[in-house]
Amino acid sequence: MKKTKSALSLAMVMAMAATSVACGSGGDTKTASSSTAPASTAPAASVKPAETAKPKEFKMVLRHIEIKDTAKSNLAILQDVVKATEAEVPGLKFELDGVEDVVNRDTKLKAEMQAGSPPPIFDLFGGADTQNYSKAGRLLDLTPILAELGLKDKFMNLNEFTVDGKIYGLPRAGYVEGVFYNKKMFADAGVQVPKTWDEFLKVCEAIKAKGITPIAMAGGAGDGWVINMLANTLFVRLGGPQIQEGFAAGKTKWTDAPVVEAFKKLEELKQKGYIDKNVIATKYSDGQAKFYTGQAAMLFDGSWAAGGIMGKNSTVAADASFFNFPNLGGAGDDMINGGWSNGYGFSSKLNDSELKAVKAFIKNFYTEANQKRALKESGNIPAMKLADIGDASGLVAEVVKGQLSAKKGAFPAFDALVSPAVKKTLEGTMEELMGGKVTPQKAAEKMQAAQDAK
Incomplete structure (x- = not known):
């Protein structure tokens, strides 16, 4: 923000401070209004610069299935992505919800989808699950997001997450x-x-x-x-x-x-x-x-x-x-x-801040470096197109x-x-x-x- 000119009245400074707080409190907060105050005779030099408001914290549940001992490497990658995304999106705090694969797919997620209240980010199975949930209006259409992030042509195959030409999920691995x-x-x-x-x-x-x-x-x-x-x-x-x-x-x-x-x-x-x-x-x-x-x-x-x-x-x-x-x-x-059936889906009910977080999560998670790391450490078949398999060897x-x-x-x-x-x-x-x-x-x-x- 530019420095305040000395000719500004105290009323204008206060109005700017109020506007700054409203803008810094998150994408879903409406701008606060202010009424006109009487002019002040106090010297402008005595006015302290308005402090930048701390971003309003918001929490997002991220449902994953990386709970077994054999999934520790996958979990580590996810945790690194979570940290990077939280650092990039002001106020964001993820709540990791680890659930066993079958329980998530056949019990928890099914009930949440029926109630219309899935987590913002969740483990999603392609094919019939994606078709049913997308037709019920529960899944976020990722087609424009992939184009925005330059990821449209980076995946090996998105058929199992595609319904009527629109993409509703992204595979973690093949x-x-x-x-x-x-x-x-x-x-x-x-x-x-x-x-x-x-x-x-x-x-x-x-x-x-x-x-x-x-x-x-x-x-x-x-x-x-x-x-x-x-x-x-x-x-x-x-x-x-x-x-x-x-x-x-x-x-x-x-x-x-x-x-x-x-x-x-x-x-x-x-x-x-x-x-x-x-x-x-x-x-x-x-x-x-x-x-x-x-x-x-x-x-x-x-x-x-x-x-x-x-x-x-x-x-x-x-x-x-x-x-x-x-x-x-x-x-x-x-x-x-x-x-390429197992991946992440995203709720269609996201506010502006949550949508920003989802875009950052997708950008940070779906990278060539993460795909090679998952291949080497966990044997995950890449979901994205790679120039090579890095230094993966052995089994x-x-x-x-x-x-x-x-x-x-x-x-x-x-x-x-x-x-x-x-x-x-x-x-x-x-x-x-x-x-x-x-x-x-x-x-x-x-x-x-x-x-x-x-």
Whole structure:
């Protein structure tokens, strides 16, 4: 602010001070009015310069899912971004709300969306979730913001967050799903990375003969989605991505032959003792731990698991590698389950100060440096286009190689294409299949009934 000329009256100085306070109190505060005061005879030199008002503090909840030990690196990146954004936006104070992934998606966020009161910033799943919430008017349209920030063409793929040509969410990272394996256990059993289903079964049998669980897996206590990952890969391998693309439209059915055959193969792995016998009583984190503590030779999981496998509690970091699931002779061979589904969404109900904070958060979080850091430290597949992968090496590099080995590209997770209710039904149904409570055919019929109900 320029210095006040000596000819200004005290009344004018007071009026300017009042205006300064009103302007400095935040983007949503109205400018205070002032009435005309009698002229003062006090000398202008005795008037002290108006002090700059302290910015009005405002708080914003930021809902995230980086709560597990294996997510500490991701959390550190988020915390650094929070600090940078708070320093950039006067008065801003974030409140980090860490919630378990499934609880956030299926319970808390769903209830908040129904009530019309989601947090300003929150973890959002692409596909059906984004479509439903955007059509309900709950999500902020990010299309003009990305153009303003110069980020419009910086992402690998925004399809799962795009509805009717508008973008409603931004992926934090991509993912691929495949098989992490212990190279030393493979060598000791005299087997190599399998390329076909028959070769895969032989690998499992040789590992089992060594007294080692071939495949670590979880599926109990609400973690049926872990089994879904392998089931998804199996039925797309056999039927191609079109099998799941047609579920919602009725062009294909869960009772079609490729799905039933996939369920049969999953059952076969369990019956032969190749999948952990305690699968339906095992939590996700415990299933991961069985692999990275050397109790199993393989783990079917997403690329996000690399952080735990390379973490301080791992005993197999030096021996861990990754391969794309073997081909089954179907239309989905040479593909990989992968995409950009998990990210951040933003409430459509933001005031001016909150909108400014959201723009700063997006600018600070979505950078090439952060993407490379997440790749190196957590094995996160970049969501943004990078010139190179920096100094990422070891298991992370192997995961990227596994992605590149999928010559036909990636297909999205099935739950990005069906309703949350159908997704939930498959979780329970796969737990029943692994527990021997339903046959593959009955499992398929149960799934189609759930699909028909939508």
